[in-house]
Amino acid sequence: MQPTGSKQMQQTVAELMPQFMENSFVKGIATGSLSRAAVVNYVQQDNLYLDRFLTLYQQVLGALNPSLLEQTEHDIQRENGAHQVLLQAAQTTTDQIMTPLPAAKQVTRAYLEHMERATEQSVFLGLASMQACPAVYRELAQRLVQQGANRADNPFAGWINFYVGTDDDFDHTMFHELDQLSPTVMAAERQQAQQVFRKSCELELAFFTQAKEDD
């Protein structure tokens, strides 16, 4: 029997996880050693990313399932909690690093454009492109916890604990929504959704790499 769309996406995440665990930014989170520049770079780009992600999410879920939008959109707004952990370690604040507004870097732009293009094609593809966001972080955080990386002396433990905790429900809810929609679209579009999802996972990896590029 064919796995459901969400199972296949989870397999993609599992397949790519070794690359995430080897990524230098992720290793820095695990060991508690990241330069201030890398942390600032990451949070600046992530603020730009999440702002646009929320707008797209509102657009897609508003069309698909407004009551689910109402239940879940606060999950994205709450991510500021994860950023605060990083900013505290870097001894800075959101205001300081976002004023004046930094420019979006190449990977951030490419990722946002990828999700925008997918959403223009269909809400199903839009949702698939956005699903890597919770799916990758939840799996990553779980693996970091398994490694014991959220130990008390790691300044980034709160970041790991945030994603192991809160992205869980959001991730399952979105996967469920994708599986519910799946029978309503053609087989070709279901296949395309898998490709779109994989591309988003690759951009997630590039997003971490970008944070350390000019550090």
Ligand SMILES: Cc1ncc(CN)c(N)n1
């Ligand atoms: C780029 C990116 N991807 C995923 C997440 C976690 N939702 C995030 N904060 N930023």
